[in-house]
Amino acid sequence: MTFEELNISPSILKALYELGFEQPMPVQEKVVPLLLENTTDIVALAQTGTGKTAAFGIPVIQQIDLESRHPQALILAPTRELCVQITDDLQDYAKYVDNIHILAVYGGASIEQQINALKKGVHIIVATPGRLCDLINRKAAKLEHVSKVVLDEADEMLNMGFVDSINEILAKVPESRNTLLFSATMPAEIAAISKNYMKNPIEVAIGKKNVGAEHVKHICYTVHARDKYQTLKRIADYHPNIYGIVFCRTRKETQDIADSLIRDGYNADALHGDLSQAQRDYVMQKFRNRNLQLLVATDVAARGLDVDNLTHVINYNLPDDAEVYTHRSGRTGRAGKPGISIAIINLKEKHLIRRIEKMINKNFEMADVPTGRMICEKQLFHLIDRTEKVEIDHAQIESYLPSIYRKLEWIDKQELIQRFVSLEFNRFLSYYRDATDIVSQTVPEERIAKKDGVKYTRLCINIGRTDKMVPQHAIEMVNEVMPGVYVPIGRIEMLHTFSYIEVGTQYAEQLIRELNRMAYHNRPLHAHIVEENVTNSRRNSPKRNKRGDDQKADFKKARNGDRKKKRY
Ligand code: AMP
Numbered sequence: 105m106t107f108e109e110l111n112i113s114p115s116i117l118k119a120l121y122e123l124g125f126e127q128p129m130p131v132q133e134k135v136v137p138l139l140l141e142n143t144t145d146i147v148a149l150a151q152t153g154t155g156k157t158a159a160f161g162i163p164v165i166q167q168i169d170l171e172s173r174h175p176q177a178l179i180l181a182p183t184r185e186l187c188v189q190i191t192d193d194l195q196d197y198a199k200y201v202d203n204i205h206i207l208a209v210y211g212g213a214s215i216e217q218q219i220n221a222l223k224k225g226v227h228i229i230v231a232t233p234g235r236l237c238d239l240i241n242r243k244a245a246k247l248e249h250v251s252k253v254v255l256d257e258a259d260e261m262l263n264m265g266f267v268d269s270i271n272e273i274l275a276k277v278p279e280s281r282n283t284l285l286f287s288a289t290m291p292a293e294i295a296a297i298s299k300n301y302m303k304n305p306i307e308v309a310i311g312k313k314n315v316g317a318e319h320v321k322h323i324c325y326t327v328h329a330r331d332k333y334q335t336l337k338r339i340a341d342y343h344p345n346i347y348g349i350v351f352c353r354t355r356k357e358t359q360d361i362a363d364s365l366i367r368d369g370y371n372a373d374a375l376h377g378d379l380s381q382a383q384r385d386y387v388m389q390k391f392r393n394r395n396l397q398l399l400v401a402t403d404v405a406a407r408g409l410d411v412d413n414l415t416h417v418i419n420y421n422l423p424d425d426a427e428v429y430t431h432r433s434g435r436t437g438r439a440g441k442p443g444i445s446i447a448i449i450n451l452k453e454k455h456l457i458r459r460i461e462k463m464i465n466k467n468f469e470m471a472d473v474p475t476g477r478m479i480c481e482k483q484l485f486h487l488i489d490r491t492e493k494v495e496i497d498h499a500q501i502e503s504y505l506p507s508i509y510r511k512l513e514w515i516d517k518q519e520l521i522q523r524f525v526s527l528e529f530n531r532f533l534s535y536y537r538d539a540t541d542i543v544s545q546t547v548p549e550e551r552i553a554k555k556d557g558v559k560y561t562r563l564c565i566n567i568g569r570t571d572k573m574v575p576q577h578a579i580e581m582v583n584e585v586m587p588g589v590y591v592p593i594g595r596i597e598m599l600h601t602f603s604y605i606e607v608g609t610q611y612a613e614q615l616i617r618e619l620n621r622m623a624y625h626n627r628p629l630h631a632h633i634v635e636e637n638v639t640n641s642r643r644n645s646p647k648r649n650k651r652g653d654d655q656k657a658d659f660k661k662a663r664n665g666d667r668k669k670k671r672y
Contacts, residue, residue: 110136113166115200120158123196129155131310132162135284138306139163139252142282145305147298151288152257152407153434154310157193160254160284164228165198167252173205173225174249178277180233180270182260184210184381185388185408190256191230204228209245211235212381219244233261233269240276250277258287258294260407267293274301289427319437322445324457324468326545328587329450333364335473335542336420339446340370340398341532342474344486348416349409350400351432353423361420362400369531372398375405403428412438419447422456426463433464451545472544476536483532487525543587560594561612562635567624568601578605585618586611594638609637 107117107128128136131154138146140163150156164177181187191208198204207226209218211234218235222244229236229245239245253274255261261270274283274297283302287294298305327335340346352358355376362374373387373396388409390396399406403423414436423429429447436443447468449457461467474482512520567573575596582591582605594606607615612633619631 105133111140112136112162116162116166116197119197119199120162122199125158129159131156131308132159134308134310135159136163138308139282139284140166142167142251145283145285145298145302146308147285147287147290147294147302147305148308148310149288149290150286150308150310151431151434152410153438156256156286156310157190158197160256160286161190161194161197164252164254165194165201165204168201168204168227170201170203170227172249173227175222175226175229175245175247176249177228177252177254178236178247178250178273179228179230179254179256180236180261180273181230181256182232182264182266183404183408184208184212184232185384186257187230187232187408189408189410194228194230206230209235209239215239215242233266233273237269237272240273247273247277251281253277253281253283255283255285255287255297257407258285258297259289259291260404262291262293264404267297270297271300288431289425319441320433320443320445321437322433322447322460322464322466322468323471324447324449325471325473326449326451326454327473327542328545331473331542332420332448332450333361335448336361336418337365337368337370338474338479338542339416339418339448340365341479342482343416344483346416347394347397348399348414348418349406349432349435350398350418350420351406351423352400352402353421355402357421358400358402358405365398365400370398371396372400375399375401375409377402377405379405403432406435411435413441414438414443417443417445419445419449422447422449422453422460424456426456426460429460430464470544473542475541476539480529480532480536484525484529487528543589545589558592558594559609560592560606560638561609561633562595562604562606562638563612563616563631564602564604564634565619566602566630567627568599568603570601571624571627573598573603573624578603581619581622581624582607582615585622586615591615604634606638612636 105128107120107125110128110133112120131148131150135146135148135156136159138144139160148156148159150159160179164179168176179187179190181190187208187210191206194206198206205224205226206228207218207221208230209222210232215235215238218239219242222229222239231239231245236245240247255270261267283305285294285298285302285305325335325339336350350361350372352361355378358376359374359378362372365372373390375384375387375391379387384405387396387399391399391409392411399409400420401409417432417436419429419432423432429445433443433445436445447457447460457468515523565578575598578596578598579593582593589611591611592608595604596606597604616631616633619629622629
């Protein structure tokens, strides 16, 4: 289908083609004809990125009677940013429609200026519900000639507590109007609005959730909660050209993470509702201009921000609602470009991943956090790459070059490269030199699939009762050397100078390697296999037959009471 076939007027067509819109998107194919016919109310399930602004914007503009200066169309949206964005979009579509007046009114800006603008006469009002109610009450906004009402992101307006304002506004608009409601979800309150204020609305569902979703790769890092921030830093370090949004749950968390990133030398800033409007505008402008690499934001604050070239979306915390995840991840991978959506989770959040996988109909790639070595390598080659590509401004540096050449002439080329690389690179080297790797948290197969029948391997360790070793210490030792991994432990036998411990066979080799690197009271540990694939040992092992809460409590007590005596 073409835009011409949708009966769009030539002046709007011209603007659309200039914007590079070649053919209508599905939501536009469905909604534009219905709105142009003017006969029915519509409830549309569609998200940002589906082209919905043009779907309602084009017919709204086309049907304005330019001779009259009364407001004829009203568009309600949850945030100032979205109002501004919708207004900008409408102005783009109406570029060749002379004398059309579209006004955005929202809270947080001077109401007097908005009143003056309304007095001059406008055709289309794009408003946040709260501010529009104020303007109605001050008799500045008159809605008796409004024939089209659009509720954009209706679910979000309800989330933000605008339900009363919306009801108040809708009660003031003539009943003969057409109402169009856009929502990404359909909670009961929306159904109530559509029942109370809409006449037999047609439901339109836009199947394709997001134009860019197919280009998005979903990656999940499962780490200990305390390692989340370090993981975020490593992701940023591993992608030197990262340009992305880090989504947090609360305003406080958003600010804290942004503060930490700034303190640690990253090009980051925060965007959330506790900031003033001017601060939010400033941060968004910086981000749009790419003067900011990482924007740490809450979902609501990031709503009005439409940026196309994000390389990454990072979920520092996953939203409870899988739908919100699709909103977030849909911000990357747009316009045919590849994008990466990352979730940093701990084991407890694993169920959210499954829910999201079902919803997006794609699996997450479970990845290990980049090691210090991988990051250093990546940064190093990034630096070399930049060196190869940098443009030399000969005019600017020419006059300095002779004395620089003279100063460096005693260093040969190889050493010069080494020095120059070190200059930039030492920060990473020194930071990561002693950094331990962040271990992914995993749920071993047997814990999920079958609690009994685990295959064990019996190890012998060269410490025993004379070393004041008790079974709890053996468990503690396993946990210490393999953090974040659930290693099944079977029977533990403490003998005089050595002990036997049964561990899940799949971990035996790794455990031996780790233990053999440790010392106990300055005595180097030595562990080796005595018997492989022992089954059902748990039944013989009342000391270690489960790892429930009581076991954890014992474990803590033993550890606290014994901390001073034991040193690995
Ligand atoms: P929206 O869902 O309204 O936020 O639109 C998502 C993006 O798609 C915006 O950047 C629009 O400019 C763009 N867009 C809307 N309609 C079309 C179209 N028919 N062809 C190409 N791009 C479009």
